Amino acid sequence: MKDYAKAFQKKIAEINADADKINIINAGVMNHGKSSLFNSLIGDAVFPEEDVRTTVKTQIEEWSKGVYLIDTPGLSAEFVDDAVAYEAYRRANVILFVHRVDTGELHKNGIDGINKIKSLFPDEKFFTEHFCLVLTSIDDQSARENLETIRDKALADIKKFCGLSGFKVFFVSNTRYRKGLAERKSTLLKKSGIPELHDYLQQNFSKWLAENKSVRIARIAREKEDFISQLRSERSKVQSRIKSKQEKIRRRQKNFLHKLEEAVSLYNSDKSEYEYQDSVLDSLNDEFVSLTQRWQKEHY
Numbered sequence: 001m002k003d004y005a006k007a008f009q010k011k012i013a014e015i016n017a018d019a020d021k022i023n024i025i026n027a028g029v030m031n032h033g034k035s036s037l038f039n040s041l042i043g044d045a046v047f048p049e050e051d052v053r054t055t056v057k058t059q060i061e062e063w064s065k066g067v068y069l070i071d072t073p074g075l076s077a078e079f080v081d082d083a084v085a086y087e088a089y090r091r092a093n094v095i096l097f098v099h100r101v102d103t104g105e106l107h108k109n110g111i112d113g114i115n116k117i118k119s120l121f122p123d124e125k126f127f128t129e130h131f132c133l134v135l136t137s138i139d140d141q142s143a144r145e146n147l148e149t150i151r152d153k154a155l156a157d158i159k160k161f162c163g164l165s166g167f168k169v170f171f172v173s174n175t176r177y178r179k180g181l182a183e184r185k186s187t188l189l190k191k192s193g194i195p196e197l198h199d200y201l202q203q204n205f206s207k208w209l210a211e212n213k214s215v216r217i218a219r220i221a222r223e224k225e226d227f228i229s230q231l232r233s234e235r236s237k238v239q240s241r242i243k244s245k246q247e248k249i250r251r252r253q254k255n256f257l258h259k260l261e262e263a264v265s266l267y268n269s270d271k272s273e274y275e276y277q278d279s280v281l282d283s284l285n286d287e288f289v290s291l292t293q294r295w296q297k298e299h300y
């Protein structure tokens, strides 16, 4: 059985350790540029990025003192390691939900992901204030012309299917940012959207740090609730296992008693049969003895 108490203690220790940290966490469907975005922010290639499913474990890097970028695996309908990402989202001061514009509208696993992440936060208002939609790959030729339309469709879908509106939206291009850095072109850097996102995050550091105390209390309360409900469900599982074992023992006892009764009645019926045979044998014996006596008398 899983050691729930140990897991709970570990989470509480993690929450307490997070009290003076700022966790910036990316989220989104696989291969949408989450790791690339963090590499652009940190200014180094510390998070593996590739054109296939790449990140499978969370990776934490310190961005500046006490500020951490947490790179998570992409949400996916086919892979089962989403749990790793959901564990990380709980720790977020801000969620950067990355959506690649050249893939068109948000798909079901993106929408489901936002709803699930929302449920990990204390309430909808708090979530809206700590959630950013980051539309990436705006350099893509086919999407470039329709950025507003793509954004409006994403906002309409998030409102319709997740009930959320009023959160921050950013347009970024990691490709442009890197080109701008390499070629020292300030227009490209500006048009990459990365500096704007960078500034927004930095401006909020002190606010998020100040919030940490109340966030910590809310997170501990949430963990306690989860812990109690885990224990309750474990208890009911154990109870039903005991009940089914008792049921099995009762059935076996019943079966055994039934067989015992059958054996006794068989023995009883055989016993009367033996007694009858015995009496027949006795009378035959008597007859034989008297005949033998008669035979001896008649010949002497």
Ligand SMILES: Nc1nc2c(ncn2[C@@H]2O[C@H](COP(=O)(O)OP(=O)(O)OP(=O)(O)O)[C@@H](O)[C@H]2O)c(=O)[nH]1
Residues within 6 Å of the ligand: 029, 030, 031, 032, 033, 034, 035, 036, 037, 048, 049, 050, 051, 052, 053, 054, 055, 056, 072, 073, 074, 075, 136, 137, 138, 139, 140, 172, 173, 174, 175, 176
């Ligand atoms: N054109 C363009 N390509 C990008 C941009 N950002 C990322 N990419 C490319 O998109 C692909 C996926 O990038 P990643 O950063 O690995 O994506 P991810 O979301 O971290 O992927 P997983 O870790 O698998 O979930 C890579 O080939 C990147 O080079 C961008 O702004 N523009």
Ligand SMILES: [Mg+2]
Residues within 6 Å of the ligand: 034, 035, 036, 048, 049, 054, 055, 071, 072, 073, 074
């Ligand atoms: Mg990645």
